[in-house]
Amino acid sequence: xxxxxxxxxxxxxSQLRKGSLELAVLLLLRRRRYYGLELVDVLxxxxxxxxSEGSIYPLLSxxxxxxxxxxxxxxxxxxxxxxxxxxTDEGRAMCKQMLAAWREYSAAFDKLIGENR
Amino acid sequence: MSRGxxxxxxxxxxxxxxxLSGLGREQRDDVLAEIRSHFEERAxxxxxxxxxxxxxxxxxxxxxxxxxxxxxxxxxxxxxxxxHALLVAARGSLFALLVLLPLAALQLFAGCLVVLASIKPLxxxxxxxxxxxxxxxxxxxxxxPPGALHEVLGWWAIPVFLVSGALIFWASHRAMRAAxxxxxxRTALPRHER
Numbered sequence: 001x002x003x004x005x006x007x008x009x010x011x012x013x014s015q016l017r018k019g020s021l022e023l024a025v026l027l028l029l030r031r032r033r034y035y036g037l038e039l040v041d042v043l044x045x046x047x048x049x050x051x052s053e054g055s056i057y058p059l060l061s062x063x064x065x066x067x068x069x070x071x072x073x074x075x076x077x078x079x080x081x082x083x084x085x086x087x088t089d090e091g092r093a094m095c096k097q098m099l100a101a102w103r104e105y106s107a108a109f110d111k112l113i114g115e116n117r
Numbered sequence: 118m119s120r121g122x123x124x125x126x127x128x129x130x131x132x133x134x135x136x137l138s139g140l141g142r143e144q145r146d147d148v149l150a151e152i153r154s155h156f157e158e159r160a161x162x163x164x165x166x167x168x169x170x171x172x173x174x175x176x177x178x179x180x181x182x183x184x185x186x187x188x189x190x191x192x193x194x195x196x197x198x199x200x201h202a203l204l205v206a207a208r209g210s211l212f213a214l215l216v217l218l219p220l221a222a223l224q225l226f227a228g229c230l231v232v233l234a235s236i237k238p239l240x241x242x243x244x245x246x247x248x249x250x251x252x253x254x255x256x257x258x259x260x261x262p263p264g265a266l267h268e269v270l271g272w273w274a275i276p277v278f279l280v281s282g283a284l285i286f287w288a289s290h291r292a293m294r295a296a297x298x299x300x301x302x303r304t305a306l307p308r309h310e311r
Contacts, residue, residue, distance in 0.1 A: 037155045054171035057151060058180035065188045073150075080157045083150070 017049045022059060023102060024049060026087065026095035029069060035082040036060060060085055068094055126156045126166045129174055136178030140185055148181060187297050196224055199293045203300060216296045223289040230282030233258060234275045245274045 024043055028034060034042070040056050043049040063069045068091035075081045087095070122130075130153055137145040156166040171177050190202030203217050237244045240259070245268040247255045255266055270277055 035154075036151060037158050052170035053155070053167045054177055057148065057155075058177075058184065061148065061181055062184050065185065078158075079161070080154050081150075082154060083147075 014050065017051065018055075021049065021051060021055070023095070023098045025056070025059065025063070026068070026091060026098065029085060029087040030092065030095060033084045033086040035084050039085075063091065121160045122153075122156055123160070123165065125168060126160075129168055129171065130156075132174035133178055136175045137181060139182045144185065187300055191294065191297055194294070196290060196293065199297050202297055203293070220289045220293050220296075223285055227282045227286035227289065229258070230278040230285070234278035234282065237272075237274050237278070242268070245270045
């Protein structure tokens with residue numbers, strides 16, 4: 001029973017993480033440009049998002065076709081080139097709106113949690 | 118550049134290349150080069166590429182292809198491209214039947230109205246909106262011979278058919294674009310939430 005509950009909660013947590021992946025990627029790209037594997041490592045190590053290694057590329061590919069990011073192949077001199085992603089003005093605008101929605105949602109949740117205490 | 122990749126990673130890339138053949142060559146090569154670079158960096162750090170985190174090459178490729186087809190259909194905007202993209206994305210599911218067939222039928226009907234408007238000058242008595250002598254609606258379109266039926270539109274049939282055809286086409290086309298957008302939003306979700 002306990003194990004069941006735990007696996008249910010962990011499935012829910014993974015949905016939460018995946019739902020916030022796009023915003024997290026845009027927030028990171030606002031700081032500087034990153035390549036895919038760097039993004040995976042930062043997301044998993046710094047903010048423990050727990051995403052699978054492959055899941056970043058279809059997302060980045062979509063953001064690129066939506067012109068939220070642009071890409072550039074750069075040879076960093078490590079023996080193989082890296083494809084760097086840079087946020088565009090359109091990407092920044094979307095990130096700003098997503099962040100506003102996130103804050104609104106989070107404030108509503110805080111209120112709900114406070115009422116239930 | 119493939120030096121140092123374990124054979125199972127090479128095999129994954131080979132199968133992914135085949136599965137991505139639905140994409141344009143440039144986009145496919147770009148995706149493959151990027152994932153190869155990912156594997157090479159892991160191999161360089163002495164780690165095995167976590168292939169199981171990519172799933173099967175076919176499933177993984179599908180995540181790129183569905184999005185790419187839907188996007189280019191929206192950019193092209195032709196009824197054929199939109200319909201084709203919906204069929205590809207829905208893979209023959211009930212969704213395709215429920216959305217696609219009624220919309221395709223409406224577009225066909227709109228096309229018929231335009232054809233009727235253009236042949237009205239050739240067969241003025243046979244084309245139009247027909248009522249029975251008692252006032253009951255009988256048909257819209259081409260009737261041969263009209264017999265006792267009464268055609269009510271006269272030459273107004275041309276503008277009426279043209280305008281209603283254009284309106285029906287416009288509305289169903291918008292609905293199809295909305296369906297593609299919706300589908301696109303769904304493919305953007307992580308796999309298990311769909």
